[in-house]
Ligand SMILES: Nc1nc2c(c(=O)[nH]1)N(C=O)[C@@H](CNc1ccc(C(=O)N[C@@H](CCC(=O)O)C(=O)O)cc1)CN2
C-alpha cells in the first residue's frame with residue numbers, strides 16, 4: 105500500500121459543457137474533503153444526492169456523490185466521486201474549492217492509474233490496455249484493448265513465468281539429489297520438454313505482434329500508380345470526404361496524404377502518393393521518393409491502372425501489388441485488355457466496384473490478423489522482452505553440455521524478462537512513458 109500524503113482530484117469526464125461532469129478524488133483526505141463539501145457521507149459505493157457547498161457555506165450544486173473507501177477502490181486509496189451538473193462554471197467552482205484543502209491538488213495525466221498500479225490494482229500490461237481502451241476508435245481496437253485491460257494477456261505472461269519458476273525448482277531439486285549417485289535424468293527430461301513447449305508459445309506470441317499492431321495501429325494500404333491513374337479520387341471516394349486535391353493535371357499529388365477508415369471495425373490507414381514517373385521537377389522528385397518509401401512500408405499496395413488510357417497497358421505491376429482498374433465508367437470492360445491484370449475495376453465517379461474493394465480490404469486485414477484469440481501483444485515492448493526470454497530458453501535447451509546450474513540460471517533470466525513485461529521489476533523508466541499517454545482524470 106502506498107503511503108502517499110497528497111490527495112489528487114480532476115475532472116474525469118469529457119469536455120464541458122456536458123450533461124453530467126464527474127470529478128474524481130483519490131488519497132487520504134478524499135473522504136474528509138467530500139464530507140466538508142456535502143455533509144453526511146453516503147453509504148460506501150452507493151450514490152446519494154447531496155448539496156455541495158463551499159466551506160464558507162456558499163451553494164455550489166446539487167450532485168450525486170459516491171465514496172469508495174480504500175483499498176476497495178480503483179486506485180486502492182480512499183476515493184470519491186462528485187457527479188455534478190456539467191457546466192463550466194459549476195465544475196470550476198468545485199475544483200477551486202477542492203484545491204483549497206491542505207495537501208490536495210489537481211492530478212497529473214494518468215496519475216489515478218499510476219496509483220492503481222503502485223497499489224497493485226493493475227499491472228503494467230493492464231495499464232497499457234486501459235490506455236488503448238481509452239484511445240480505441242474501432243470495434244476491433246476496443247476488443248483487443250479490453251482483452252489486455254481485463255487481464256487476459258497478463259494472465260498468459262504470468263502463467264509462463266510460473267511455469268519457468270516451477271521448471272527451475274525441479275532442476276534445483278535434481279541438483280540437490282545428484283550427490284546421491286547417478287539418477288537417470290528422467291525428471292530433467294520432462295522439464296526440458298515443458299520448456300521447449302513454452303519456448304514455442306513465446307515464439308508464437310512474438311510472431312503474433314504484427315497482427316496485434318495491425319489491429320491497434322491500423323492496416324496500412326498504399327495507393328500507387330502513375331500520375332492521373334485516379335489515386336487521389338479513389339482515396340476521396342473511399343473516405344467519403346474531399347481529402348486530397350484532384351485535378352486533370354498529371355503530377356497533382358506530391359506529399360503523402362493519409363486518411364483513416366473504419367472498415368467492419370478494423371482501422372485501415374490509406375496513403376495517397378505522388379504518381380510515379382521520371383521527372384525533372386525537384387518537388388515532384390521528392391514526392392516520388394516519399395511515395396516509394398510509403399509503398400515499401402505498406403501492408404498492402406494497390407496499384408491503380410487507368411483503364412480509359414490505352415498506354416496504361418504497357419505499365420508493369422510492382423511485385424506484390426494488387427492491380428486495380430480505375431475509371432471503369434469510361435470503358436467497356438468486355439472489350440478492355442488492360443482490365444485483365446486487375447483484381448477489381450472501380451469508378452470513383454459512379455462508386456461502382458467500391459463496395460467490392462472495401463470487402464477485399466477487410467478480407468486482407470482479417471487474413472493478416474486471424475488468430476482466434478485477441479490475447480496477443482500489440483506493442484513492441486512486449487515482443488522485445490519475449491524475444492529476450494526466448495533467447496535464454498534457447499540457450500538453456502541447446503547447450504546441453506553446460507552444467508545444469510547454468511542452464512537453470514538461463515531459465516531464471518528468461519522468467520525475469522517475462523516479469524519485466526507485466527512490470528513486476530524494472531518499471532521506473534517505463535512508468536513515465538506509459539502514464540504520459542493518459543489524459544488528466546484517468
Ligand atoms: N463512475 C465511474 N465509472 C467508471 C469508473 C469509475 O472510476 N467511476 N471506472 C474507472 O476506470 C470504470 C470502472 N472501473 C472500476 C474499477 C474498479 C473499481 C473498484 O471499486 N474496485 C475495487 C472493488 C472491486 C469490486 O467490488 O469488485 C477493488 O478493486 O478493490 C471501480 C471502478 C468505468 N466506469
Ligand SMILES: Nc1nc2c(ncn2[C@@H]2O[C@H](COP(=O)(O)OP(=O)(O)OP(=O)(O)O)[C@@H](O)[C@H]2O)c(=O)[nH]1
Pocket residue numbers: 330331332333334335336337338349350351352353354355356357358377378379380430431432433434450451452453454
Ligand atoms: N471519369 C472518371 N474520371 C476519373 C475517375 N477517377 C479519377 N478521374 C479523373 O482523372 C483525373 C486524375 O485523377 P486524380 O485522382 O487526381 O489522379 P492521381 O492518380 O491522384 O494523379 P496524380 O496525383 O497526378 O498522381 C482527374 O481529372 C479525375 O477527375 C473515375 O473514376 N472516372
Ligand SMILES: [Mg+2]
Pocket residue numbers: 335336337348349350356357376377379
Ligand atoms: Mg493525386
